[in-house]
Amino acid sequence: MTTLVQRAEAPARDATLRTLAGVEARRYARHPLFLIGVALMVLVEVSIANGLASGTGDAQLLLVSDGTTVPAFFLGVLGVFVGYRLTRSMARAGEAVEASPADGVTRTAALCLACLVPGAVAMVWLAWNYVAMAVWPGPYSGAISSTNHAAMLSAGVVYAVGGPLFGVMVGRWTRFPGAGLVASVVLVGWALLSTSGLLMSPSRIGTLVHLNAPFTTWVSSDSPTAASWVAGGSPVWYLVYVTLLCGVGASAAMLHEAWGAQRSRLVRIWAVLVVLALVSLALAAASDPARILLPRG
């Protein structure tokens, strides 16, 4: 005799999304590359803490404004791989997954929500930075306004989420093996190219070149012996820009699986986010391009 399975009515789509996002978040948190990234990040932060405790100026400089490269690399760039691999891994089960009632948009949205896992780790990193600054106040701390300072540091959290989101998007839109690696190289290459803006004399064009990348560093120096400086532009608008880029990436990823009215809606959302991102970038670059000198010491 057939066993009758007790099951409630089909739950709301939101309930499925929440449950699936939880499953994907656990998969993300257990991914070896993510765990390696977190371990390396902790090592770097311990090293910085040692430098701070011994009063090394470079350690304070890193903490004040350039430390965003730590989550950007260990959580963001490595996260491109993690997001990509998580997305592609279920493609192996292909048609069985596709034939389930949880549609592709829901599945992709769950993956995007799982990208908050590295974001949560980056929040801990952010909190640690504020604690460290309170414990070891450096000579540079007062050079940058607290709002801009907070925006620079917060960008580290956004980088940590944005890299994996980019990986999810690449995983949805490409099928060739190695696409995750190519995506990472493109992202790092874009970030490195944007640093050419820091080599230019202070100008809005230079700021635009510097700030258009989704990962960037704010501190540079004209030479190893010269004073360091913080790049011009608006860190607050840059923070808005990279946050909107996350939305662009997530909506582009979901767009791949969408059809009908849902697709039209997502296209509109994606287009609005792109426009807002470009406006934010323009506002970030339109701010005062003057650099803030940070005397070495």
Add this chain to the structure above:
Amino acid sequence: MTAATTVELTGITKKYRGTTALDAIDLAFQPGITGLLGPNGAGKTTLLRIIATVLSPDAGEVRLLGRTPATPDELAQVRRQLGYQPQEMGFPRAFTGFGFVDYMAVLKEWTARAPRHNEVRRVLDLVDLGEVATKRVRTLSGGQRRRVALAQALLGDPHLMLLDEPTTGVDPEQRVSLRQVLSRAGERSTVLLSTHQTEDVAALCDRVVVLDQGRVRFDGAVQDLVATAAGRVWLADAPDPAARASWRTGTGKHRNVGEVAPSGSERTEPTLEDAYLLLLGDRALTTEVAA
């Protein structure tokens, strides 16, 4: 009383780069188990993929469980009552058997943890994988992986089950066990079973559809197909060159399947395989038996 039709296909056509996989197929299925037979490339998998809503036909109309899955809402409604085991199914490397089926259960909208886990354990037990459920899928044998794939299709006792070669690579003992599971499923659900194993169809199905080159060559009761071979199968001491197929059996006699009785032969009861060979002729020989 006639059971309600769960699958209605009208004029279904599908082409791949000029090759016709399905050619204006008209079929309807009701609860019960239907076997799909046919040589490689006959269109069986394409047909199942279309019914599974993962492939759109180039022409024709599909109605599943009383709905036309043309909108996202209708599609979701159909998929809630659908269990599909594809022909080829890979598994993410890190998943255990339990983890994978649990993931699929979430996709099938089992959101509450406790009932979901109970259901996952139930289907894994049904396919005799309860004891290895915590092992990674990649460490399981091919037959065990097929059973993991079948387990996810059984989640929630769906009204429509589409199984593409579910017993390939499964050992005889497990095959018998799976037949029990499928026969129970066929009591309330529409089960479409695509297979190359004629003995599975003979053992399980009350109806068989034979596809060849994208067309339906036979559609009817299994015994009716078997009956078409009556009087065309003989046992003889030697192979008959004129026979459609001939092979030496374990008793030392040669089984000759053909139109003419070899000299000194004795007539024997046909099987579904004999009938299938006679129906498809040389095409069946080159693609099924020879393979």
